[in-house]
Amino acid sequence: MLDLSLAIKAMGLTNLSKVLKRESAIGKTHPPGLLYHIWYIGVEPEQQGQGIGSQLLKKIIARAGNMNRLPVLETSTKSNIAWYQKHGFTIYSQLNFGFDLYCMKMMTT
Numbered sequence: 849m850l851d852l853s854l855a856i857k858a859m860g861l862t863n864l865s866k867v868l869k870r871e872s873a874i875g876k877t878h879p880p881g882l883l884y885h886i887w888y889i890g891v892e893p894e895q896q897g898q899g900i901g902s903q904l905l906k907k908i909i910a911r912a913g914n915m916n917r918l919p920v921l922e923t924s925t926k927s928n929i930a931w932y933q934k935h936g937f938t939i940y941s942q943l944n945f946g947f948d949l950y951c952m953k954m955m956t957t
Contacts, residue, residue: 884912
C-alpha cells in the first residue's frame with residue numbers, strides 16, 4: 849500500500865497504470881529468494897566525491913547481509929553502473945521502457 853500511495857503521489861493518478869505495469873515487469877526479473885530492494889540512494893551534488901555515498905551503500909549492504917537478504921536495485925543512469933559495480937553489484941537484466949533500465953544485484957561469493 850505504501851508503494852501504491854507513493855506511486856500516486858510521485859507519478860499522478862493518470863500514470864498509475866503505466867507505473868504498475870513497469871513495476872510488475874521489474875518484479876518478474878528479480879532473482880529468487882529474500883531480497884533487500886534499494887530504491888533510491890543519493891548525495892547532495894556539492895558533497896559528492898567525498899565517499900559519503902560509498903559509506904551509505906556499505907551500511908545498506910551490511911544491513912541486507914544481517915537480514916540474510918540479497919541487495920538488488922535498478923538504475924537508468926549509465927554513469928551509476930560502474931559505481932555500483934565497484935561496490936560488488938552486477939547487471940542481471942536490462943529492460944527497455946523507452947529508456948534502458950539496468951537491474952543489478954549484489955554478486956554472491
